[in-house]
Amino acid sequence: MHSILAVDDSASMRKMVSFTLSGAGYRVTEAVDGQDALEKAQNQTFDLVLTDQNMPRLDGLGLTRKLRESAAFATTPILILTTESSDQMKQAGRAAGATGWLVKPFDPNRLIEIIQKVIK
């Protein structure tokens, strides 16, 4: 079973992501912001990280940069799931090392398709 780290400061979003991914057979670990995710990633590896962008303490771009510094997450797919849709933000995501940029709200079936595609 593949494991996914789902990062969002919104409890309702975490619930929606967990509901969708658990239903598709993934093991989901939740983190409330980038800093919490970073701490969880120090003790455990994940097959994919799905993170929000705008969060307190550490945002999605910051989390992506930090994870990419670690050998354990050098090639792990990191998807940013956010309301932000500007090209400037997407370019920043690419530069930070993200694998993809998903604009909220997500369609559950499409999200699962994309995750299946990027998880090797």
Place this chain on the structure above:
Amino acid sequence: MPNSQPSVSLPVTAVADLQDSLLIVMNDLQRLGGLLDHATENLMDRFSSANVALAHMGSDIHPELPTVRQSLQLAVTELQFHDMASQLLVHTDKILKACAYKLAEEAMGMDEDELPAPSADLQPPRPNPVTQSEMDAGSIELF
């Protein structure tokens, strides 16, 4: 150096009224945020309960179950309204707060014993993070 910017003067009472109005709107938005939080929490609990109940039912006895499960799953897109609404409220609150501080600073000056506003409150807010106007699923881009 003379200020070349055109300016208008307002009676202090008008400025005070404007500030009161801004404060009322900010309080109303805060209340709206609380209502949304409360409603969403209940909605999520009921959504989870329905999902658990459905999981315990067998499709062989209830042939309509796969359709019901699929409908529930598709509702996930619309149920993300809370996250977007909350971000919009936070952004709007920042704009209103910046207006209130600016108004006070320009019209009334700062009292000697008054603490300056936090610098973040005086900065023009960054672009609105929520540009969506519908709950259609957003775009996906793989790099």
